[in-house]
Amino acid sequence: MDIHEYQAKELFRNAGIPVPPGEVATTPEEAGEIAGRLGGTVVVKAQVHAGGRGKAGGVKLAASAAEAQEHASRILGMEIKGLTVEKVLVTPAEDIASEAYVGIVIDRATQAALFMVSPEGGIDIEEVASTNPDAIRKLRVDPRYGLLPHQAYLLGSFLYPDVKLARQAAKVMEQLYDAFTTNHCSMAEINPLIVTPEGELKAIDAKVSIDDSALFQLPEVATFRDLEAEPESETQAREAGLSFVKLDGNVGCCVNGAGLAMATMDLVKYYGGDPANFLDIGGSSNPDKVVSALKIITDDPNVKAILFNIFGGITRCDDVANGIVEATKRIDIRPPIVIRLTGTNEEEALEILKEAGFSAYTSMDEVVEKAVELAASA
Amino acid sequence: MSIFIDDSTRLVVQGITGRDGSFHTHQMVAYGTNVVAGVTPGKGGQSFEAEGGKRIPIFNTVEEAVRKEGANASVIYVPPAFAAGAIVEAADAGVAFIAAITEGIPVQDMTRTYAFVKDAGVRLLGPNCPGLISPGKAKVGIIPGQITMPGPVGVVSRSGTLTYEAVFQLTRAGIGQTTCVGIGGDPIIGTNFIDVLSAFGDDPETEAIVMIGEIGGTDEQEAAAWVRENLDIPVVGFIAGQTAPPGRRMGHAGAIISGSAGTAEEKMKVFEANGIAVARRPADIRSPIAEGLGG
Known part of the structure; x- marks a missing residue:
């Protein structure tokens, strides 16, 4: 978990490291007030989870409270590497030898x-x-x-x-x-x-x-986690115990294991498609995780086909199958779903899916090709 | 032959009564692994009934499992908060091999644990790994047995389920394995690529190797250079994450250590430069292996 500069400085201060004073503002007015209180020249610094803030114009010197307020009004709301600046740190400018x-x-x-x-x-x-x-x-x-x-x-x-x-x-x-x-x-x-x-x-x-x-x-x-610093879908995923990164394509991917998830995305590209996300449902599975995963994937309007690639080890295929069936009962899923399930409890899983009217592939290449084709023709 | 585990392995399962521990104990026993004991603190004296009516004694400590049942290897399924302690306990009790399956152990707990295990001279696999399987002999961990078959290929991988995919591809092509090892993806792991490659190199029955890596870090590049210097059997490599978008990185520390060496493109280039055949997708590992085996 990345934390902001002002939070990191709090941890450093607690350890006794000499850190200049400073306060956080979420509005230009607040920034001006803090600058006035500190007196002298201050620095207004964008608080985002990305490097290169200075080069992006997110760090500015201000000789007065009015100037600090003016800088803050420009920095707040600014985008740095795709992240919106919600907070600025106002801190005294230091002479540097x-x-x-x-x-x-x-x-x-x-x-x-x-x-x-x-x-x-x-x-x-x-x-x-x-x-x-x-x-x-x-x-x-x-x-x-x-x-x-x-x-x-x-x-x-x-x-x-x-x-x-x-x-x-x-x-x-x-x-x-x-x-x-x-x-x-x-x-x-x-x-x-x-x-x-x-x-x-x-x-x-x-x-x-x-x-x-x-x-x-x-x-x-x-408590330092800043929910505004990450996309809402990533927050939902983390709370459901999933690892998720949103991307721009149209093939929604639901995979167990980060390595297989990356290899699945690579294969989607290999067959000419574009993944809509990275999603790893993790190790120890339960059906609820799969329901949450499908909800997050279908919330993305770009998704035209949903691809499951599950290789059961500690994840049991029957848990995933139950999750898929449960999800289709609870939420309205428009895009077609194609499923590849193999490994631990594969036979039980295929039985569950068959009863619910799904079929499953055993080859990763076949299922990825099918998903890319469905997304392209949607 | 095989590496790290075989039919002389006498396994103790730490966390045998938990959801994952009990499920996979059944799977390991069904595969033929000689599970001689379980450990769950507070449940000593009870027993675990495996399929076929086999009763596995449960102890409060690994030390008892070693003393009373002659356990020489341990597999760990205990929750993350207690897993580093469980690894140290096993190493202290004198088992020769430990596979830690648990995901989510705090990394700084692992730095101390790693130092302890290394001093004890114990081979630790993982944590956050699927374990390993020597087809037809024994499996320790969670790799599904039915996707493997005995044969001449060693498999080593940083990933969990992607290991299964690679093994599955080989088995479907009729190519068997000596041992399949998942080393785990955490920053601090007990056994790295070179440790496993070196063990395969010493195993007369391993005639070719599949190596599965991921983006990030420089482990694969170091392993590739080692392969060139030390191995004279064919090695095929695959790197996952060829299309992963670049992350938003904070701080400079990671870049100072590894520069820009962590991309899939860079790793595949280093593989090729060191004589490792590169597979662009998992299915492509089969033909260079078949060729390497003279098939």
Whole structure:
């Protein structure tokens, strides 16, 4: 789960990281009031779950409350990478002597949390990574011992030759690692970590993703979920325990397992069609999930044919068959449904479908070809 | 031969009384897997009745299952909040092999668990994986037995149900398998592509390999380079997600680690450059495998 900058900063503040003050506004007037309260020059920053906000015009300096209000009126409602800006963060503008990058991510290759730090922070850090990899120091943290004091200092001194700054930075490393583990982050990033002309460190931007699987242990962090930041169909899907991404095509796909779901979409394209969505009904199945899935798919007016591709393992084909039959009783489904079911409890499933007047395919190629043909002729 | 499990496997099922655990215990017993014990804390002393009237004793701890029934492998179906603990318990009890089927274990719980298991010298498969099957000998996990048949091909996959699809394609073409392994799609997993490829390489009966990957990360590319250096049997690869739209990515950390290497196009290119035949759709894995086997 991605969270907003202002929420990430709250987690960082709780861990003791020096973060400038700031408040969130949902209207231009509020933004103006906050700017007035903070005094001096402020930054108005779009709060969306996407990178590249500055380049899109979603981050603006304002010398007065009136100017902050004016910027907010333009930023609120703006679209950044397909997402509408609903909130802005208003925070004091800082004088910057230098910018560094500090990030932690769960790394597949080393099977642990991996620190990455660079004295060349800012928006071009990915460029630095490819052109000057020596400017980035990586450090694997052993999950049993956590970040050890000498490691924190190594990272700090890689950013700053000055011992005093290096010590301050080492403290930030420890605090960030603490925030990372306490909140089950999959990614936590300060970019930039700045040094002010007075020699103080401050985290002036923050990006955090939380491991969805850990949210059940983190009731407060779970409330950070911003339902307005995702399409409604994705919210419904998540609440039903489904994984769903809306796309632009006309073949509605309902598949079990992310890999098979992607392979099914690939095959729809292979046969000349266009998938309307990615939908994974997940592992352990129950008929209600299938009903929810069909409801979400049929809510999309672009869908001209519905394709089921179910390969039973932990998902039982009979559960899915019962769900399909149940859904056709409860909701009005206009597009034709084509079904491929095979694997665990396949025979029971075919019996259930036959009684309800459906037939099923056993080959993935055949069912995908059929769905593409039906969608094209609708 | 086969890898990781065979007819000497003595399996303990952790979470044997849950919905998934009990259902798949029946399936594993019906397939012929030697399930010697179950573990559900608080239900020790009871027993689980499998088809054919076989009674499987239930214990409170894995340690008892090892001591009293000689269990040497474990499969885990316990809920996500307790699954990391269950893996550590099994490793501590001295089983040699653990397959963790559970989906949704917090990733940071897994980083500690992985370190523990590695120190214990235990082979962990998963979590969030379908397990594995050595056709005709044993299955551990949830891969449907009826879609497999014994034969010379090793299958390794990051995905669950897509593994079944690949196996199904082979079986329908009359091509059997030594072992089919689903390594799981989580960020932290106990056994990676190279571990499985290496085990297949050491197995004299595995004459060809099917490798199923997905978009994201660089595991497939590293495995491809390993194949070129270390294997002299034919390998066929498939990557799911050729048409997946690019996500809205926050932060730079992922890109600093892997650059733009995670796309299907990039992975297929690396496969080809390392001598791995690329299948564009699941059905296309059959003919290069048949050719590789000299058929």
